[in-house]
Amino acid sequence: MRICDLESEHQQARSRRTVLKWAGGAIAAAALFGGTLPNFGISSALAADLGSGDIGILNYAYALEQLEAAFYTKVIDSPYGKMSKSEREILTDIRDHEVEHREFLKGALGDKAIPGLEVDFSKVNFKSRKSVLTTAKTFEDLGVSAYNGAGRLLKKGDYLLAAGRIVSVEARHAATIRDLLQPGTVAFAGPDVVDKNGLDVARAPAAVLKAADPFIVTKVTAKSLGGMKS
Amino acid sequence: MSATNTTILGQLDPDLVSRLVTTRRSLFAESVLKLGALASAPLILAAASQDAFAKGLPKQIVDTLNFALTLEYIEDAFYRTGLKKGVVPRKHQAVFAHIGRHEAQHVAFLSGALGKAAVKPPKADFTAGGKYDDVFSNFDTFLTLSQIFEDLGVAAYKGQAGNLTGNGDILTAALQIHSVEARHAAEVRRIGGKKAWTGAFDEPKTKEQVLAAAKPFLKA
Numbered sequence A: 001m002r003i004c005d006l007e008s009e010h011q012q013a014r015s016r017r018t019v020l021k022w023a024g025g026a027i028a029a030a031a032l033f034g035g036t037l038p039n040f041g042i043s044s045a046l047a048a049d050l051g052s053g054d055i056g057i058l059n060y061a062y063a064l065e066q067l068e069a070a071f072y073t074k075v076i077d078s079p080y081g082k083m084s085k086s087e088r089e090i091l092t093d094i095r096d097h098e099v100e101h102r103e104f105l106k107g108a109l110g111d112k113a114i115p116g117l118e119v120d121f122s123k124v125n126f127k128s129r130k131s132v133l134t135t136a137k138t139f140e141d142l143g144v145s146a147y148n149g150a151g152r153l154l155k156k157g158d159y160l161l162a163a164g165r166i167v168s169v170e171a172r173h174a175a176t177i178r179d180l181l182q183p184g185t186v187a188f189a190g191p192d193v194v195d196k197n198g199l200d201v202a203r204a205p206a207a208v209l210k211a212a213d214p215f216i217v218t219k220v221t222a223k224s225l226g227g228m229k230s
Numbered sequence B: 001m002s003a004t005n006t007t008i009l010g011q012l013d014p015d016l017v018s019r020l021v022t023t024r025r026s027l028f029a030e031s032v033l034k035l036g037a038l039a040s041a042p043l044i045l046a047a048a049s050q051d052a053f054a055k056g057l058p059k060q061i062v063d064t065l066n067f068a069l070t071l072e073y074i075e076d077a078f079y080r081t082g083l084k085k086g087v088v089p090r091k092h093q094a095v096f097a098h099i100g101r102h103e104a105q106h107v108a109f110l111s112g113a114l115g116k117a118a119v120k121p122p123k124a125d126f127t128a129g130g131k132y133d134d135v136f137s138n139f140d141t142f143l144t145l146s147q148i149f150e151d152l153g154v155a156a157y158k159g160q161a162g163n164l165t166g167n168g169d170i171l172t173a174a175l176q177i178h179s180v181e182a183r184h185a186a187e188v189r190r191i192g193g194k195k196a197w198t199g200a201f202d203e204p205k206t207k208e209q210v211l212a213a214a215k216p217f218l219k220a
Helices: A009-033 A053-077 A085-112 A129-153 A157-181 A205-215 B003-010 B014-038 B041-048 B051-056 B059-085 B090-117 B139-164 B168-191 B207-217
Strands: A047-049 A219-221
Touching: A053 A085, A053 A129, A053 A157, A053 A205, A085 A157, A129 A157, A129 A205, A129 B168, A157 B139, A157 B168, B059 B090, B059 B139, B059 B168, B059 B207, B090 B139, B090 B168, B139 B168, B139 B207
Parallel strands: A047 A219
Antiparallel strands: none
16 A cells, blocks of 8 residues: 655545535536536646546446455455364455456556555554455445446447456355355345336445545545536 | 328328337337436336337346346246255254345346347256255255356346446446346355355356356256
8 A cells, every 4th residue: 555645644634525515516516517627727736537438437436446456455355263174265266356457457547557555454454354245245246336327437348348348246145145145044135225117226336436435545536527427 | 190181191102101110109219318428327117118218228238137037037936946955954044035035136237228029938957957956955955056057147237247348327237237146145155155256266157158058057
């Protein structure tokens, strides 16, 4: 994790809140007007703007995959006590998948890719199975809902297919992590994520970025992600 | 149609009448579609239960939804039969009842979206002509087929997503079903002692590939 030498942590946290709040507003405005919003001059050495159109959506996915990959890398590097062999295998597989997703998106974006994000897992107790798996559940369900919500925003069919190849693997992760937390129950596709029409959650980028915000130090803005719909 | 309209139309050439009426219908369908574009999925469902909605959908979307509906019919019948025949051990009954419920919900959702354009349920043969004779008496066989259907469903929705891009709400709903099928597939695989995945990426299947895989389970 990168150490911030430009601002004090306090200042940084404060400005991050401001920018994310503002970015959320911009997305809400984009939802209403469906247009591209101007950059109001907010910029920072530590900020990452997702960009617009399909690139913006791919960067958005890339940001989430970075977050997941960093999380599972840490989980495997500092495993919680009494991590069973089968759980270690599962979490190692998931780490490898998230790294592959991250690298795939990075490669697809080329020089349009946002920089590596600085993450903050200070709220996760990596010594605790429950803390680790609960965080994993949050990330996986969030990832599924993010891809489900973003599909309609992609213009290019190849990108939609690429997102589809990833999202069902995220859903497999989500079901597995949920089953580790509540074995043998219906939690793998519980009523908290699947509604009465049998549909999984779909979230607009603004809602996803808000949920991911506590784990990302780098300012992630979506200044020009047009056509949003919450 | 009001009496006045009938009178006026009655004096016109029958072909023209039918064309006028068709135009009126499609105008109505279009307004329902516009409403749908602003509505959330449950609201679409309400609008969708009207036949006009399905009539307003492009053929490509109707065909794709009917293809999905056919797969959901197969899954729905498979779990209903399995649970009724008692092939599922007690400890796994809650999970399979839950999966079965989702498949029934998918059938209802897709049928509702299609209205009168919805296809009828296919006649299924879950023994695949005798290959899986004990499907409803041997849980291992049942599990094998369950995994086949769930993984096939995931690959099928993925392969069809590109055909739904013309309607954002319908595409989103299909993606929302797609990930539920993936959750099912993961759980079924784990119950069978397998990994929940085959790798970092799930591959799509074309309609032809899916139909070829489903064909043994359909009666001619």
